[in-house]
């Protein structure tokens with residue numbers, strides 16, 4: 001029982017879950033078929049609205065995503081039931097290569113129509129996997145209206161989600177860090193909507209106030225950043241969050257910003273692909289590892305500096 | 320790159336805790352596999368759906384309720400309906416030898432009793448999965 005790419009793509013266009021899932025695996029494994037898959041599905045990519053959810057571990061991202069999925073499935077535009085898909089990323093162990101993908105635990109009571117795919121980041125440090133974007137393309141072509149992407153629990157600098165989402169939602173909770181954390185570069189800079197989840201806990205109001213004061217200092221903001229308080233476990237604030245995201249999208253579309261955003265994301269994607277290819281080309285080739293070892297010895301014998309060595313290696317590739 | 324083994328670990332039924340399932344999930348993770356963990360109270364429908372969406376190679380069910388003779392066949396049936404027959408359905412719990420044999424006959428994989436060393440389960444999965452893999456194209 002082996003499927004050809006054409007059969008799988010035909011299945012995808014019929015919204016067949018099994019075919020879709022197999023295509024996702026090929027994309028995730030960076031199989032040789034990926035180029036063919038990409039060109040076969042490209043006419044159907046771009047319809048889904050991609051919402052990225054990021055924030056510290058345990059902030060409630062999965063619970064929120066599940067609550068929103070429930071909201072949108074029941075509250076489809078124009079009476080039609082909306083198709084919601086979810087991609088949830090968790091970390092790969094750098095020691096064993098294994099991963100425990102546990103986001104589904106918070107998503108068990110969803111409508112059967114919601115397609116959920118868990119991904120390991122497979123060593124990528126930006127908060128998502130190198131192929132998350134490509135997986136989203138498949139789920140876009142599957143016919144998703146809403147594509148909700150949850151990053152791994154992030155620290156301050158893993159903000160790659162901003163380059164593959166149409167809007168980035170940062171989820172924070174009271175009682176983790178103070179305003180200095182919020183001021184540091186990274187997470188808050190990619191936020192377009194902020195959620196203060198676990199608003200049932202003390203300190204939620206003051207966190208909202210702090211975020212407000214910090215957002216006010218942003219140099220490029222022409223509109224105030226939406227901040228929504230939620231209690232994801234009790235479904236509180238979910239309607240408002242959904243409305244805020246819908247409103248954001250409407251604004252983006254009417255001001256032509258969605259197109260700009262997607263162009264920017266595409267730029268970043270091309271750069272990522274080129275860099276990954278070059279990295280494989282340079283370090284993955286035969287003898288590359290031995291040469292690296294030899295270079296280390298040279299440097300230790302003081303025959304070459306690291307800078308000179310890198311120049312020498314780069315010159316072999318760039319004429 | 321060698322394709323990662325993906326496993327879905329679930330605890331079906333309404334009974335008790337999921338400690339056993341978590342121990343298994345952690346052991347498979349430490350063996351380098353990608354383990355999708357769904358937690359407690361999974362119906363056969365939820366299990367089959369998750370397995371299809373996640374395109375796992377293996378489903379591991381932890382069953383201590385005594386309902387193994389209904390749960391395993393039901394999941395197997397749903398997988399068949401979904402065209403996902405390459406998935407290895409295995410698991411563990413307190414299951415009498417006769418039942419294990421009966422389940423194997425209908426296509427369920429090896430089942431493991433309490434106290435089985437993790438290495439044995441890992442080895443079994445590593446040996447079994449390549450036999451069932453279908454090429455993508």
Ligand SMILES: Nc1nc2c(ncn2[C@@H]2O[C@H](COP(=O)(O)OP(=O)(O)OP(=O)(O)O)[C@@H](O)[C@H]2O)c(=O)[nH]1
Nearest residue numbers: 057058059060061062063106153197198231232233
């Ligand atoms: N009190 C309270 N607990 C919540 C709320 N939202 C989520 N939780 C709990 O917080 C814990 C973590 O929730 P998750 O949804 O798994 O958080 P996450 O951000 O997805 O976690 P990672 O994916 O591991 O980073 C769970 O025990 C949730 O039940 C909330 O609004 N209030």
Ligand SMILES: [Mg+2]
Nearest residue numbers: 061062103150
């Ligand atoms: Mg999560």
